[in-house]
Amino acid sequence: MKKSTFIGNLVAWVAVAAACCAFLAWWHLGNGTPNISDPLVQLGVVLAAPLLLYAIGVLIGLALMWFKKILVGRVSKRVCRVIGVLALFFVLLAGVPALAPQTGEALMGPAMVVVYVTMVAPLMIMMLGFVYAVGCAGVDTSKRGPFAKYLPEDHFE
Numbered sequence: 001m002k003k004s005t006f007i008g009n010l011v012a013w014v015a016v017a018a019a020c021c022a023f024l025a026w027w028h029l030g031n032g033t034p035n036i037s038d039p040l041v042q043l044g045v046v047l048a049a050p051l052l053l054y055a056i057g058v059l060i061g062l063a064l065m066w067f068k069k070i071l072v073g074r075v076s077k078r079v080c081r082v083i084g085v086l087a088l089f090f091v092l093l094a095g096v097p098a099l100a101p102q103t104g105e106a107l108m109g110p111a112m113v114v115v116y117v118t119m120v121a122p123l124m125i126m127m128l129g130f131v132y133a134v135g136c137a138g139v140d141t142s143k144r145g146p147f148a149k150y151l152p153e154d155h156f157e
Contacts, residue, residue: 001138006066009136013058020052042098046111050091050118050125057126061133071140084132090114091125 023044027034034041064070072080094114097107117124 001062001065001136005136006062009058009062009133013055013062017052017055017059020048020055023048024052039098043095046098046115047091047095050094050114053118053122053125054088054091054129054132057129057131058133059129060126061130062136065133065137069138071138072134074139077135077137077139079135080131081135084128084135087125087128088132 027041027045027048036042036045090110091114093107094111097103097111
């Protein structure tokens with residue numbers, strides 16, 4: 001993984017995690033009186049927990065990929081990147097009804113799925129964040145693949 005990719009993702013996802021933690025602390029501690037009719041508060045209520053879980057998965061994955069210097073194949077990297085970005089898009093899609101109330105019924109499915117999965121299977125959202133981090137990993141250029149160092153040498157006689 002390039003240093004700029006690591007630092008850029010690290011800074012962005014730490015900021016997302018910090019913002020989500022700050023909102024959740026403000027919401028659950030009840031400091032002040034939160035106005036649930038405010039669209040930004042509704043957006044925070046729906047998206048703070050899933051985005052925090054996703055960010056934790058990304059940060060764990062980034063640390064593992066960077067410090068262990070894990071390389072993946074080109075196809076694996078692209079597939080993981082697509083899955084990670086689509087999962088993030090699906091999570092963000094759940095917040096659209098808070099900003100555009102007229103889309104409420106049309107996008108209620110993604111919102112329900114994201115909220116339900118966040119409550120029932122939080123590790124699933126973290127794993128999708130980890131998959132995004134694998135999509136940021138470096139590419140193994142050897143022909144034998146990323147696990148070639150564990151395989152025996154080929155001797156043709």
